Amino acid sequence: MTENPSSHAHANARRGKVHLVGAGPGDPDLLTLRAARLLMSASLIVHDGLVDPAILAMARPTARLVSVAKARSRHTMKQEDINALLVREALAGNDVVRLKGGDPFVFGRGGEEAQACKAAGVPVEIVPGISSALGASAAAQIPLTHRDHASIVSFVAGQCKGLSEQDWSGLAGKGRTLVIFMGLATAAQISEKLIADGLAPDVPVAVIEKATRPDMRVLRAPLAGLAYLVDSERVQSPALIVIGSVAAQNHDAADNTIRALALEAMQ
Incomplete structure (x- = not known):
């Protein structure tokens, strides 16, 4: 042959x-x-x-x-x-x-x-x-773990299909930090889901937009005001959402104004 x-x-x-x-x-x-x-x-x-x-x-x-x-x-x-x-x-x-x-x-x-x-x-x-989770949190000076606040960190995709059917129990709460990728479009569903699963509406949330870049922003609100924050501040991708008591660390005066507006929108 x-x-x-x-x-x-x-x-x-x-x-x-x-x-x-x-x-x-x-x-x-x-x-x-x-x-x-x-x-x-x-x-x-x-x-x-x-x-x-x-x-x-x-x-x-x-x-x-x-x-x-x-x-x-x-x-x-x-x-x-x-x-x-x-x-x-x-x-x-x-x-x-x-x-x-x-x-x-x-x-x-x-x-x-x-x-x-x-x-x-x-x-x-x-x-x-x-990872964006590590880079964004470091740039925002938000520790994902902290001896007094969190010893467990979870990463979740906020854009996955069947978001409402996913089991997120135990991912957020006392002693825990929840980091959500790709969660801007589903911010309202995310906050509703977590509150329905027992998380307090006033749990601190930080949204880190365009992390490590010259135009980076760090915006904070309570969990129940997450959707309002994203909409009112016109947050753009890439952005990361950090939920837990660590999200209240190292904030500045500007965060207080946004937080107040978010609280008002909740009422």
Whole structure:
């Protein structure tokens, strides 16, 4: 049997590698050294829409930048298509930097992308990033754990399907901190759900908008005023919601005004 030269060439063709890279919470200075080096040397960068422009500006001038931005109910590219794009480019011999906000494995769907690559025989490297939960809380000087306030921290996605049916019992309350990703659009449902499950309406809440960036804001209100806060202050993504007594730590005078307005809206 004669060997097919084209098949032999295809089998020996170089396969590229996919690097799933965490871009951290926004500030370029918070990239890991590994992430920065990959970013500055990459020829192809597939990035989320929330990756800060200052981070993308670190790419070399000849790099090809592909945005796969996602917004609620409006996706530039479906997740299945993103997976296929990474695989296709790698099989064509290209090394790909897949740049994600925060950490790839904390609500970043990095697990799905890694699985798709491995199934296609594409090598994958995971480059962890500072999770938005850690970066945002640090920038806002809100300790997620505190000897006097919290010894348990839970991370929850606020945009998941079936939000009202999820069991959140025990995630928030005395001695606990609840951190909610992607919760702006469902802020009203989140507060209603937690109060219905027994959490006090006046539990402190902090909303951290555009953490670590020059235009970062930290807004505070009681739990029952969360939806009012988000609407009245026109909070934009990326934003993180921190619920628990730690959210009242290190606040300034401006927070008191917003808190008062939120309390008034509750009545």
